[in-house]
Amino acid sequence: MSNQIAILLAVLLFPGGVFALVFGLAMKGVDRRVAARLQSRVGPPLLQPFFDIVKLGFKRTMVPAAANETVFLYTPLVGVVSMLIAAALVPITSVYAPDAAIGNLLVLLYLLMIPGIVLMIAGSASGSPYGAIGFSREMALMIAYEGPLVLIAAAVAIRTGLGLGGWATFSLNDIIAYQQAHGSFLFDPVMWPAVAAFCFFYPANLGIVPFDIPEAETEVLEGPLLEYSGPVLALFKIMSALKKVVVLSLGIALFFPAAPAGIVGGFLVWLIKMAVLMLVGITAVRLSMGRMRIDQAFVFFLKWPLLLAVASLAVVVVV
């Protein structure tokens, strides 16, 4: 029973729920502010994403005549809930360890696919041709990046599993404990291809500029989100904020969980890593690149990240 309460708290308060939401939105605010400064603009206030969400709460929700109303209105909820649960699965070294019953890498992989699927369903339920284009692009992109992700996860799991004397371990707690004992995978040459592949994976998963093809606002007018307005649009913004926290935090857990013991130290180190990952991996990349075409992105993903991921898996199994 106390087990279930702990899981519920993790989903609703920390590190999921309220905390992940506030943190994700704050990250977005910092990202926009830093981006503005790098372009020598003043930029929006740091709390801008919060203002946006409140504002959307006041707007009217319109359902297009061609849309399937139920699907149109309720799919974003599925996405938000999946990301809340996912946030509760990712451990933070010496701060939070998910319950052994849920802290599983495979479960996380499935949960991470849901926002993409939600976008696809939402886009096609809206009945808009732009939504349909967004749908097909999202699908192509997902096919391209899910493969490398699964291989990366397998490489990490097998490396840990072999190290622990078994075959593969998908428990995130074990993965972190192993790295705490034997050094982070980031400094392990065997794992470098996987790290590199992950660096390609997460901009695509988060829809950041070189890979924001399904939602390109200048081409397909934000694709699947085109027909959404008001509170339902806010749900999508919340979903993507949560997803950002989950994916970055997962990256830290998989490759660089090293942190001092103690809650305060662990949390501070996690914060610093998140900030660095976001500023280098998201803001800088977003500002310095143009958007790829969907065919270019597809070929790109089937070439480099997939190759790297396969290489990492092979190396891990052989070495």
Added chain:
Amino acid sequence: MGLIPDFKKIATRSPWIYRINAGSCNGCDVEMATTALIPRYDIERLGCQYCGSPKHADIVLISGPLTVRVKDAVLRMYEEIPDPKVTVAVGVCPISGGIFRESYAVLAPIDQYIPIDVNVPGCPPRPQAIIAGVAKAIEIWRERL
């Protein structure tokens, strides 16, 4: 009860902007793009953001004299913008037709078809004037929320 006005105040700090070109000569559109994109006039500091979809918009900037051909499209687009919204007419074209006023192809003034809240005259108006117009529109928007 006291919370709602506070939230409204917060909400007015996030006006999203959408542009409708109702047959403008492009002069006004260039000015509008400049106000947003050039660091010097950065309107993101007011919380503004250009959005690609009319359904996300709060403040609509309309430029051009509303030509006969685009009228239906403009009216339909205007309907797509969820309430509460505020309309800003940019340039002298929407007010009177400007240099196109005697043309048979022009339906200006635009406020016969669409309620206009703020007029920003000029041909084209200066970026500062457009920003002032947006700021005024935000005030009007606050009352409508």
